[in-house]
C-alpha cells in the first residue's frame with residue numbers, strides 16, 4: 001500500500017452581499033482578494049474551499065422587492081443570479097455559493113439558534129434601527145447623527161419591541177485575549193486597534209430577532225412563530241452552514257476558516273459579534289480576519305445617486321479580465337481605500353501591462369524566432385529571492401506582492417536593454433545569444449508563476465508560450481495598446 005498524504009485544508013470566505021442592488025467594481029475587490037489566496041493555497045498543494053454567496057433576508061430586501069412589484073422570493077432569485085454571475089466574470093475560482101434562502105442554510109440556522117439557547121434570553125428593545133444598515137443603533141450614535149443615518153441618508157426608525165437577546169457581553173474578554181495573542185489575527189493593525197477599542201469599552205448584549213408583524217422576510221425563530229431572526233445574526237451563520245454545520249464532514253475538515261475577508265464597514269460584525277457566536281457554540285475562531293478598504297471613483301463614494309457606478313463588465317469587455325484583476329489588486333492599497341478612474345486605469349494598462357510586461361514577452365518571442373527559429377534551449381531556474389513576495393501574500397498585501405513581481409518585470413526589461421542580444425547576434429556569437437535568451441525565458445516563466453494567483457489567464461499564456469522549450473505562437477499580443485482617450 002502506498003503512503004497517503006493528506007493535503008492541509010484551507011477555507012476562505014468573502015462576506016455575502018445584500019441583494020438590494022447590483023454589483024459594482026467596488027464589490028469586485030473582495031472577491032479578487034479571496035481568489036488570490038485561494039489560487040495561491042491551491043498551487044501550494046492545499047485542499048481549498050472558497051465560499052461566497054448572497055445575503056437575502058431582512059427589511060431592506062423586503063422593501064426593495066415590494067418596490068419592484070415582485071414576490072420577494074422571485075425578486076431574490078433574480079438579483080442573486082446577478083451576483084452569482086460576478087464571480088465567473090472576474091475569473092473567481094469559487095467552490096461554493098451560498099444563498100441565505102437555501103433551505104439547507106435556513107434549517108441549519110435554526111440548529112445554531114438552538115445550540116446557542118443558553119446565551120439567549122427574551123428582553124425589551126427600545127431604541128433606534130437603521131433598515132439601510134440592518135442594524136440596531138445605539139442612542140449615542142443616533143444623537144451624534146441627529147437621528148439620520150449618514151450612510152443611507154434616512155431617518156432611523158424608533159422601535160420598541162419584545163425580542164430575543166444574545167449574551168455577547170460575556171465574551172468581550174475572551175475575544176480580546178484571542179486577538180491579543182494572535183490566535184484570532186485581525187489585519188491591518190488600524191482595524192485591529194479599532195476593534196480592540198470597541199472591545200475595551202465592553203460589548204453589550206445584542207438584540208437578535210425582530211417581531212414577524214414588522215418584518216416577515218427572514219428565518220423563523222425556533223419555537224416562537226411571532227419572531228424572525230435578526231438578519232445579521234442569521235447571515236453570519238452562513239460561514240458554517242455552508243460547510244454543513246454541525247454534522248457534515250466538510251465542517252469538521254474546514255472549520256476554523258483560515259481567512260475571512262470583509263470590508264471596513266462590517267468589521268465589527270465579524271470581529272465582535274461573530275466571534276461571540278462562535279464562542280457560544282464552543283467553536284474555534286477563524287485564524288485571520290482581513291479587513292479591506294473601499295474602492296472609490298475619482299475620490300467619491302461609488303453610488304447610484306452620484307451616477308458613478310462602474311460595472312466590472314465594462315472593464316472586462318474592453319480590456320480583459322486580467323487587466324481588471326491587476327488594476328484592483330495592484331493599485332488599491334491593500335490596507336486602505338483605493339480609487340478607480342478610467343484615466344488611472346488606462347495609464348496602468350498602457351504603461352505597466354502593455355509596455356512593461358507585454359513588451360518583455362513579445363521581445364523575447366521575437367528574438368527567439370529571429371535568432372533561433374523558435375528553439376529555446378535549456379532553461380535554468382533563475383536565482384531570484386521570492387521570500388518577500390510570499391510574505392506579502394501571507395499578510396494580504398496584494399499591492400506589495402505585485403510590486404515584487406513588477407520589480408522582476410522591470411529588471412528583466414533592463415537586462416534585455418543592457419545585454420542587447422541583437423548586438424551579440426550581429427557579432428556572430430550565437431551560443432551566447434542562446435544563453436541570454438534562455439535566461440530571459442526562465443525569468444518570464446518565474447514571473448508567470450508569481451502572477452498566477454493574480455492574473456491566471458496571462459500566467460497560463462506566458463507559460464504555454466515558453467515552457468516546452470520550443471516557442472508556441474499565440475494569437476495577438478498580450479495587452480494590445482488602447483489609444484482612445486479615457487473618459488474620466
Ligand code: MSP
Pocket residue numbers: 015016017018025026027029030055235236237238261262263264265266293294295296302
Ligand atoms: N450583507 C452584508 C454582509 C453579510 S456577511 C455575513 C453586507 N453586504 S453589502 O452588500 O453591503 O457589502 C458586501 C461587501 O462589499 C462588504 O464587505 C462591503 O464592505 C463591500 N463593499 C461595498 N462597497 C464597496 C466598495 N466601494 N469598495 C470595496 N468594497 C465594498 O454588508
